[in-house]
Amino acid sequence: MIQRFDVGARLSEMAIYNGVAYLAGQVPDSEDLDIAGQTRETLASIDALLARAGTDKSRILMAQIFLTDMADFAGMNAVWDSWVVAGHTPPRATVQAPLANPKFKVEIVVTAAVASE
Numbered sequence: 294m295i296q297r298f299d300v301g302a303r304l305s306e307m308a309i310y311n312g313v314a315y316l317a318g319q320v321p322d323s324e325d326l327d328i329a330g331q332t333r334e335t336l337a338s339i340d341a342l343l344a345r346a347g348t349d350k351s352r353i354l355m356a357q358i359f360l361t362d363m364a365d366f367a368g369m370n371a372v373w374d375s376w377v378v379a380g381h382t383p384p385r386a387t388v389q390a391p392l393a394n395p396k397f398k399v400e401i402v403v404t405a406a407v408a409s410e
Contacts, residue, residue, distance in 0.1 A: 324396035328365035
């Protein structure tokens with residue numbers, strides 16, 4: 294069975310299937326923050342969705358990070374490095390790409406294992 298969360302006309306924020314949570318791309322709530330602030334907000338959204346799935350950031354299987362400007366790479370990494378769980382850093386890709394809202398500096402997509410019941 295596939296579970297979907299926050300289903301909209303275009304996308305769901307998360308789907309869980311076969312013990313894996315698939316998150317839609319998460320973006321910041323605030324458009325006017327610098328890269329550190331936008332990254333913190335985005336990671337907080339990821340934490341909240343993972344908690345709803347019954348899992349957490351220590352169980353992330355893969356992360357994909359999209360930056361509008363690679364000049365923000367170090368600033369994003371400073372926040373990321375303090376957020377990830379030591380010894381549980383997931384495979385990750387980071388690319389530069391235009392985002393749907395040009396005021397967003399970062400978007401992050403993760404998949405995570407869901408704790409077995």
